[in-house]
Amino acid sequence: MPSPNAIRAEALTKRYGSTMAVDGLDLSIPSGTVYGFLGPNGAGKTTTIRMLVSLLRPTSGTAAIDGQPITDRDRVTPRLGYLPESPPLYEELTGREQLEYVAGLRDIPDDHATGRIDELLELFSLASDANDRISTYSKGMKQKAGIIQAIVHDPPVVFLDEPTSGLDPRAARTVRDTIADLAAGETTVFLSTHILPVVDEIADTVGVLYDGDLVAEGPPENLKQRAGSGGSLEDAFLAVTDADLVGEP
Amino acid sequence: MSRSATLSRSATRVYRIARTELVHRKRSIEGSSQAIGLVIAGLFGSMIGLGSIGGLFVAGRSVGDAAVLGPARTVGAGLFGMAAAFAAVRVAQGLGLPSDADGLLTTVPHREAVAGYLLTESIVLLGVPAPFVILGAVVFGIGAGSVASVVLVAFAALSLGVLGVLCGVGVGAVVRVLVARSPVLARFRAAVGAVLMLAYFWVLFNGSAESVLEPFLTVVRASPVGWYGDLGLLAVGEGDLLRAIGAVGVTLVGIPAVGKGCGLLAGQLWYRRSVAPSVASGSSEMGDVPIAGVRISRPMRHVIHKTWLRARRAPLRLMYIAYPLFLLVPTLEDVTRLSVPAYLPGVIAFYGAWATGAAFTLNPIGDEEAVLPVTLTSPVGGRSVVGALCLAGLLIGLPATVVAAVLTSVVASPPLSVGMLVGVAVTAVVLPVTATTIAVGAGTAFPRLEPASITHSREAVVPSAFAFALFSLVFGLVSVPALLAVVPATHSAVSNVVGVGTHTLLVGGIGLTAVLGAVAGSIAFSYAVTAFDEYYYD
Numbered sequence: 001m002p003s004p005n006a007i008r009a010e011a012l013t014k015r016y017g018s019t020m021a022v023d024g025l026d027l028s029i030p031s032g033t034v035y036g037f038l039g040p041n042g043a044g045k046t047t048t049i050r051m052l053v054s055l056l057r058p059t060s061g062t063a064a065i066d067g068q069p070i071t072d073r074d075r076v077t078p079r080l081g082y083l084p085e086s087p088p089l090y091e092e093l094t095g096r097e098q099l100e101y102v103a104g105l106r107d108i109p110d111d112h113a114t115g116r117i118d119e120l121l122e123l124f125s126l127a128s129d130a131n132d133r134i135s136t137y138s139k140g141m142k143q144k145a146g147i148i149q150a151i152v153h154d155p156p157v158v159f160l161d162e163p164t165s166g167l168d169p170r171a172a173r174t175v176r177d178t179i180a181d182l183a184a185g186e187t188t189v190f191l192s193t194h195i196l197p198v199v200d201e202i203a204d205t206v207g208v209l210y211d212g213d214l215v216a217e218g219p220p221e222n223l224k225q226r227a228g229s230g231g232s233l234e235d236a237f238l239a240v241t242d243a244d245l246v247g248e249p
Numbered sequence: 250m251s252r253s254a255t256l257s258r259s260a261t262r263v264y265r266i267a268r269t270e271l272v273h274r275k276r277s278i279e280g281s282s283q284a285i286g287l288v289i290a291g292l293f294g295s296m297i298g299l300g301s302i303g304g305l306f307v308a309g310r311s312v313g314d315a316a317v318l319g320p321a322r323t324v325g326a327g328l329f330g331m332a333a334a335f336a337a338v339r340v341a342q343g344l345g346l347p348s349d350a351d352g353l354l355t356t357v358p359h360r361e362a363v364a365g366y367l368l369t370e371s372i373v374l375l376g377v378p379a380p381f382v383i384l385g386a387v388v389f390g391i392g393a394g395s396v397a398s399v400v401l402v403a404f405a406a407l408s409l410g411v412l413g414v415l416c417g418v419g420v421g422a423v424v425r426v427l428v429a430r431s432p433v434l435a436r437f438r439a440a441v442g443a444v445l446m447l448a449y450f451w452v453l454f455n456g457s458a459e460s461v462l463e464p465f466l467t468v469v470r471a472s473p474v475g476w477y478g479d480l481g482l483l484a485v486g487e488g489d490l491l492r493a494i495g496a497v498g499v500t501l502v503g504i505p506a507v508g509k510g511c512g513l514l515a516g517q518l519w520y521r522r523s524v525a526p527s528v529a530s531g532s533s534e535m536g537d538v539p540i541a542g543v544r545i546s547r548p549m550r551h552v553i554h555k556t557w558l559r560a561r562r563a564p565l566r567l568m569y570i571a572y573p574l575f576l577l578v579p580t581l582e583d584v585t586r587l588s589v590p591a592y593l594p595g596v597i598a599f600y601g602a603w604a605t606g607a608a609f610t611l612n613p614i615g616d617e618e619a620v621l622p623v624t625l626t627s628p629v630g631g632r633s634v635v636g637a638l639c640l641a642g643l644l645i646g647l648p649a650t651v652v653a654a655v656l657t658s659v660v661a662s663p664p665l666s667v668g669m670l671v672g673v674a675v676t677a678v679v680l681p682v683t684a685t686t687i688a689v690g691a692g693t694a695f696p697r698l699e700p701a702s703i704t705h706s707r708e709a710v711v712p713s714a715f716a717f718a719l720f721s722l723v724f725g726l727v728s729v730p731a732l733l734a735v736v737p738a739t740h741s742a743v744s745n746v747v748g749v750g751t752h753t754l755l756v757g758g759i760g761l762t763a764v765l766g767a768v769a770g771s772i773a774f775s776y777a778v779t780a781f782d783e784y785y786y787d
Contacts, residue, residue: 050786053622053626054625054626055622055625055626055785055786056785056786056787057785057787073625073626073782074628074630077625077626077627077628078628080626082622082623082626084622086619087619088619088620088621088622088623089619089620090555090559090618090619090620091563092558092559092562092563093555093558093559093562097555097558100551101551101554101555102623102627104547104548104550104551104552104554105548105551105552105623105624105627105628105629106548106627106628106629107546107547107548107628107629109547110547133562149623
């Protein structure tokens with residue numbers, strides 16, 4: 001039985017010395033939804049994700065993933081999958097070895113892992129390159145391998161940081177479809193990206209982070225309305241992250 | 250635009266390339282240990298330079314009294330050889346000539362890019378010696394009483410230097426092209442490099458450098474390179490006129506021709522895709538790894554398997570564990586005479602254990618590299634990861650250490666007693682276990698996440714210097730009682746001082762090391778597990 005809010009954060013704050021990276025962030029993201037997390041460079045998106053996946057200790061505030069506090073890494077990690085901005089891969093291994101390794105870390109039985117890996121390699125058109133070393137992969141192929149290893153264990157919550165970066169249109173479409181399929185299967189997807197049409201197409205809710213503050217949140221349609229009639233998500237994004245309007249410190 | 254204006258612009262661009270490269274290289278080593286090494290090497294070289302200047306004055310004074318042409322040709326051959334060797338090694342290692350020059354090649358013509366890099370390399374290698382060469386030429390001219398000799402000696406020596414650098418760049422580029430084209434060489438280049446390095450140290454420590462270099466110098470002396478000796482001595486009536494003219498011809502025609510050849514080789518590197526091991530080498534199947542009958546968990550098996558795969562496919566990452574082996578090169582001379590010193594088994598047990606600890610457990614957090622977020626956000630605990638890394642080292646290092654130590658014990662001269670042999674074998678079991686557990690603690694106390702230069706052209710994440718120091722210090726201290734007991738010379742000395750028998754000393758020494766190792770290892774292992782479990786990117 002999934003908890004009502006797959007991701008919940010209350011006054012989540014991260015400060016580096018005198019620099020405020022994330023300032024009192026509140027989030028309530030229901031299960032089975034796609035949350036588009038937007039913001040300009042340096043807004044604090046990656047810091048937020050790293051806190052939520054228990055890689056970074058918050059300065060203050062609390063958060064929980066699938067009902068488990070992020071301070072308890074042992075209980076949180078089985079419930080999440082994470083794709084950082086740079087795909088975390090060993091260059092010396094082949095794609096298949098890398099995925100088998102991660103499946104092994106997650107204690108997935110070998111025969112089940114093999115089937116699941118084959119299925120995902122096929123889905124992402126990586127099967128024919130699976131036995132090549134990752135050092136020979138293009139950026140897009142590495143990105144695909146990174147996505148597969150983030151979802152290989154069917155986690156209830158997936159954090160994807162720029163998942164379509166470096167992907168060709170077909171692969172990007174596969175990623176969008178996969179995210180939609182994950183959400184349809186009650187998986188919660190926390191999607192950080194700069195590619196606004198992707199968010200516009202698949203996100204149920206969009207949050208815009210600016211200088212550590214959540215300056216806007218709501219369904220894409222609501223945000224677009226803030227930009228005026230006929231406005232796009234890009235217009236809305238530019239409006240809510242306009243330094244003059246937001247109040248540049 | 251006139252031809253002279255075109256040439257002038259081209260020369261300006263070449264100068265800019267060289268100047269930018271020099272600034273880039275200077276800044277890349279500023280504040281590093283490499284800079285300190287270069288300063289020390291520079292001081293050492295300056296002393297040699299000053300000595301050589303004195304020698305040139307003596308040579309100038311002895312013109313007419315003694316035959317100087319032969320030595321002049323030999324010195325010229327040596328100068329050429331040194332410049333060529335340094336340049337060849339640098340370029341073969343990836344310095345001097347980049348593998349990828351797309352940015353520059355889309356900005357300036359190919360020949361200007363090549364000329365810029367060759368000029369840079371010539372300045373890097375000849376910039377410091379050049380003033381000594383010119384001063385030496387002046388001193389030689391004073392000694393010989395010939396002003397013309399100053400010009401001729403300086404011209405000959407600098408020409409030889411430039412020719413040597415360019416030929417060296419060419420040789421280094423040939424090596425790079427071969428490695429870039431041959432899948433076999435690309436796969437085994439680490440092994441080939443290790444063999445060459447071992448051979449180098451062998452020649453250096455074995456005192457056989459002269460016998461190795463002499464045939465080379467003979468060939469070079471007899472080649473057009475030897476003509477520069479005639480050119481330098483032409484003004485004092487010692488050199489052959491035709492050969493001297495030939496030397497000038499080599500400078501005017503040969504140097505540009507060699508430069509052109511370097512350009513062609515650079516094109517092979519820059520415009521053609523190099524081969525690289527692209528598929529899994531060896532089996533990637535993972536079997537069950539039962540330890541003392543206990544089947545270990547799936548996550549641990551995967552960590553062990555991954556650790557071995559990475560080590561096998563990128564052995565250069567572990568090159569640092571071979572460095573202490575060079576200390577054993579003098580011992581190799583005894584070994585080649587089929588004489589194994591009695592201290593060697595103990596030394597091997599110690600080194601084997603040290604290497605076992607240093608290989609996979611001295612930087613458990615940093616060795617995860619980019620995959621660390623995945624490992625930390627997976628349910629696998631620190632005990633499993635740290636334990637698996639210890640096992641990855643022990644499953645290979647322990648048997649290898651025991652076999653090497655026992656085999657050398659059997660053939661040691663003078664022969665070891667049975668008790669001593671057993672003592673060595675037990676020590677070779679105790680020390681690796683101690684080493685891995687201490688290493689994993691030192692490695693988590695002082696992790697290193699940033700890559701460091703392991704060869705001149707390759708970077709990898711290697712353990713930090715503090716981790717090395719702490720591990721080596723603690724492991725060294727813990728090992729002392731056992732080593733005192735199993736090395737015959739120290740065994741006798743300690744036995745005489747404390748007045749105990751052989752077996753008592755062996756049991757006491759090895760036992761004390763085992764107890765100290767168990768205590769230090771347990772503390773270090775527990776620390777590592779906690780550090781791994783509580784690691785955050787703060």
